[in-house]
Amino acid sequence: MQVTVNGHAAYCYTGGKPFDPAKPTAVMVHGVLNDHSVWGFQSRHLAHHGWNVLAVDLPGHGRSAGDAPQSVEEAADFVVALLRALGVERAALVGHSWGSLIALEAAARLGPAATHLALVGTAYPMKVSPALIEAALNEPEKALRMVNVFSRSSLASPSGAGVWVFGAGMALGRRVLRSNPHVNVFHRGFVACDRYAGAEAAVAALACPVLFALGTQDQMTQPRAAQGLIAAARAAGQDVRVEMLPVGHHQMTEAPEETLAALRRFLGA
Amino acid sequence: MPGYSDPGFDTLALHAGAEPDPATGARAVPIHLTTSFVFESSDHAASLFNLERPGHVYSRISNPTNAVLEQRVAALEGGVGAIAVASGQAALHLAVSTLMGAGGHIVASTALYGGSQNLLHYTLRRFGIETTFVRPGDLDGWRAAIRPETRLCFGETVGNPGLDVLDIPAVADIAHDAGVPLLVDSTLTSPWLIRPLEHGADLVYHSATKFLSGHGTVIGGVLVDGGSFDWEASGRFPELCAPYAGFHGMVFSEESTVGAFLLRARREGLRDFGACMSPHTAWLILQGIETLPLRMERHVRNTGRVVEFLASHPFVSRVGHPMLASHPSHALAQRLLPRGAGSVFSFDLKGDRAQGRAFIESLQVFSHLANVGDCRSLVIHPASTTHFRMDDGALAQAGISQGTIRLSIGLEDADDLIDDLKRALRAAEKVGASAGGQAGGGKAGA
Numbered sequence: 001m002q003v004t005v006n007g008h009a010a011y012c013y014t015g016g017k018p019f020d021p022a023k024p025t026a027v028m029v030h031g032v033l034n035d036h037s038v039w040g041f042q043s044r045h046l047a048h049h050g051w052n053v054l055a056v057d058l059p060g061h062g063r064s065a066g067d068a069p070q071s072v073e074e075a076a077d078f079v080v081a082l083l084r085a086l087g088v089e090r091a092a093l094v095g096h097s098w099g100s101l102i103a104l105e106a107a108a109r110l111g112p113a114a115t116h117l118a119l120v121g122t123a124y125p126m127k128v129s130p131a132l133i134e135a136a137l138n139e140p141e142k143a144l145r146m147v148n149v150f151s152r153s154s155l156a157s158p159s160g161a162g163v164w165v166f167g168a169g170m171a172l173g174r175r176v177l178r179s180n181p182h183v184n185v186f187h188r189g190f191v192a193c194d195r196y197a198g199a200e201a202a203v204a205a206l207a208c209p210v211l212f213a214l215g216t217q218d219q220m221t222q223p224r225a226a227q228g229l230i231a232a233a234r235a236a237g238q239d240v241r242v243e244m245l246p247v248g249h250h251q252m253t254e255a256p257e258e259t260l261a262a263l264r265r266f267l268g269a
Numbered sequence: 270m271p272g273y274s275d276p277g278f279d280t281l282a283l284h285a286g287a288e289p290d291p292a293t294g295a296r297a298v299p300i301h302l303t304t305s306f307v308f309e310s311s312d313h314a315a316s317l318f319n320l321e322r323p324g325h326v327y328s329r330i331s332n333p334t335n336a337v338l339e340q341r342v343a344a345l346e347g348g349v350g351a352i353a354v355a356s357g358q359a360a361l362h363l364a365v366s367t368l369m370g371a372g373g374h375i376v377a378s379t380a381l382y383g384g385s386q387n388l389l390h391y392t393l394r395r396f397g398i399e400t401t402f403v404r405p406g407d408l409d410g411w412r413a414a415i416r417p418e419t420r421l422c423f424g425e426t427v428g429n430p431g432l433d434v435l436d437i438p439a440v441a442d443i444a445h446d447a448g449v450p451l452l453v454d455s456t457l458t459s460p461w462l463i464r465p466l467e468h469g470a471d472l473v474y475h476s477a478t479k480f481l482s483g484h485g486t487v488i489g490g491v492l493v494d495g496g497s498f499d500w501e502a503s504g505r506f507p508e509l510c511a512p513y514a515g516f517h518g519m520v521f522s523e524e525s526t527v528g529a530f531l532l533r534a535r536r537e538g539l540r541d542f543g544a545c546m547s548p549h550t551a552w553l554i555l556q557g558i559e560t561l562p563l564r565m566e567r568h569v570r571n572t573g574r575v576v577e578f579l580a581s582h583p584f585v586s587r588v589g590h591p592m593l594a595s596h597p598s599h600a601l602a603q604r605l606l607p608r609g610a611g612s613v614f615s616f617d618l619k620g621d622r623a624q625g626r627a628f629i630e631s632l633q634v635f636s637h638l639a640n641v642g643d644c645r646s647l648v649i650h651p652a653s654t655t656h657f658r659m660d661d662g663a664l665a666q667a668g669i670s671q672g673t674i675r676l677s678i679g680l681e682d683a684d685d686l687i688d689d690l691k692r693a694l695r696a697a698e699k700v701g702a703s704a705g706g707q708a709g710g711g712k713a714g715a
Binding site: 013016035036037040041044045048062145149152154155156157158160161162163164166167168170171172174175176178256257260 | 274275276281284285286287288315316319320321322323325330331332335336337339340343344347348349350351352353495496497499517518519523524525526527528531535
């Protein structure tokens with residue numbers, strides 16, 4: 001589905017069902033150099049189980065036009081504007097990796113309009129090594145391989161018949177990078193992750209339960225790197241749930257069932 | 270596997286797609302000989318049918334053993350995924366039928382396996398799909414042959430049996446400039462010798478009957494998608510980019526940015542045409558792939574010895590292997606196939622048809638049969654067998670004469686292979702001498 005947001009066409013995958021304002025809505029936000037398709041099973045399942053799914057392509061990524069966000073805050077503004085453009089008054093927010101920070105920041109801005117916040121494969125601060133940031137800019141193919149190697153936890157993914165997750169991750173990264181001829185969205189996304197400093201304030205401002213769905217073998221956003229944010233959320237009195245998934249950073253594709261189950265439990269789907 | 274691992278080819282050949290069976294601890298891949306899989310609930314059943322959850326429903330569409338094979342070949346080729354099918358021909362048909370219907374057009378190399386040539390030249394025409402054939406090295410010809418209705422460019426890594434090497438980067442550029450994908454048959458090379466996707470191809474398939482299986486035991490095919498081709502940007506593929514009424518209006522390119530082709534190929538092609546692979550076959554091919562690196566190294570080494578022997582034999586007029594500087598594809602092979610250009614090649618005797626027959630019938634280690642890529646060495650006369658439906662003009666286009674003999678070099682001791690060939694060449698010469706023929710002086714196929 002195409003929606004005009006801030007004067008630009010934005011694409012949302014709706015999980016094979018038409019957008020229906022009468023249903024509860026879940027916004028799903030991808031990470032760096034990804035697009036809506038990383039939520040394949042989860043988005044399609046929710047859409048066929050009573051939810052209105054908006055799995056977005058962030059601006060300047062994939063099918064969405066506009067300038068690629070330079071910061072988590074800018075991307076969060078887009079999410080809020082998207083909901084306003086569609087007239088959605090309340091929504092659950094689900095994000096993966098960089099998308100988890102964007103979902104967090106957007107949920108804080110939405111206040112009570114955010115019903116749930118699910119952070120999949122998150123960490124804070126989400127520091128990216130200078131070498132990886134530099135490689136993303138100057139040697140993106142090398143950096144893409146590093147990211148997919150670090151993200152992988154299995155050579156035998158259950159992600160659907162015949163799908164080789166490592167190859168799919170490489171191909172998707174190349175495709176998204178190519179989708180924006182003006183800006184290196186790989187580098188821009190990593191810089192945005194690295195610079196984001198607003199998570200503690202955002203988590204304190206939440207008015208909804210928050211799920212941390214973390215991969216036990218995640219090398220990109222290691223579970224221990226999320227503990228500070230989990231503690232901050234608890235200290236702020238938030239309703240915090242933590243689910244450990246038997247997977248690395250490819251939660252949705254290498255542990256699709258476990259990730260879906262965690263989201264269903266959390267969303268009550 | 271640890272998250273930091275970045276396994277090499279040999280490791281992937283053993284491990285990609287498989288881990289110890291969680292139910293039994295079995296280390297080898299289990300053979301799931303079952304047609305169907307029990308649903309946990311009605312909702313689970315509906316979710317599986319609707320692609321909301323991973324899993325298997327019916328073995329025509331997918332099967333756990335086949336899924337291991339599919340992931341393994343995709344890993345070795347550098348693809349996003351693969352589909353195992355009943356044969357190499359089924360793989361080619363699945364690729365074509367996923368991308369086009371009546372009115373579609375293919376530009377294909379003239380140097381193709383005879384079965385592929387039959388499918389394109391005769392059978393698909395009956396269904397309204399036309400093919401223009403172009404010599405593999407004629408880059409202007411590839412460019413000129415592409416029409417508005419062209420949906421596919423297609424060639425073999427090394428053309429069977431003349432071993433014309435396809436300039437994959439150049440042909441891919443031509444195809445992509447026109448918004449058309451390039452499909453490559455890599456049967457004769459296997460991913461150990463070349464990974465066509467890395468050179469610009471978009472789709473790759475194998476007759477897994479050959480080197481992937483490697484033991485001459487099963488018929489099978491595997492079709493791999495590189496996930497590189499942008500079907501939407503091309504504008505030529507409503508099959509992948511418009512709602513598909515046969516699956517609740519699914520738009521495959523939206524459903525999966527890099528897996529759209531495989532989605533439709535499985536959900537329509539396997540579902541409706543049904544050319545699926547038996548899990549037992551998949552298991553045997555997996556057994557073969559586990560030793561693919563070792564076997565390919567030996568195939569290539571033995572081939573080097575045999576080619577050298579034949580090239581220096583006075584009763585041989587031509588040896589068609591790109592390792593020789595005299596082969597028209599020598600330079601291209603050096604660039605694209607640095608590990609070798611395979612172990613299937615042809616040569617011409619300096620004798621007549623009777624001498625050719627005597628040669629083949631005198632061989633004892635080489636088996637006379639219609640296959641290649643076996644661990645055993647094989648021999649055949651293409652003009653009367655694999656390519657027998659082609660007229661002389663088409664044969665010449667494919668680099669075949671009436672006197673051409675094709676060898677597939679196996680894993681035996683190279684000395685034994687050379688001794689066998691030496692003896693058979695001597696027998697062929699004697700036939701010529703006793704008939705007052707012109708052994709050593711005649712033209713091949715004369």
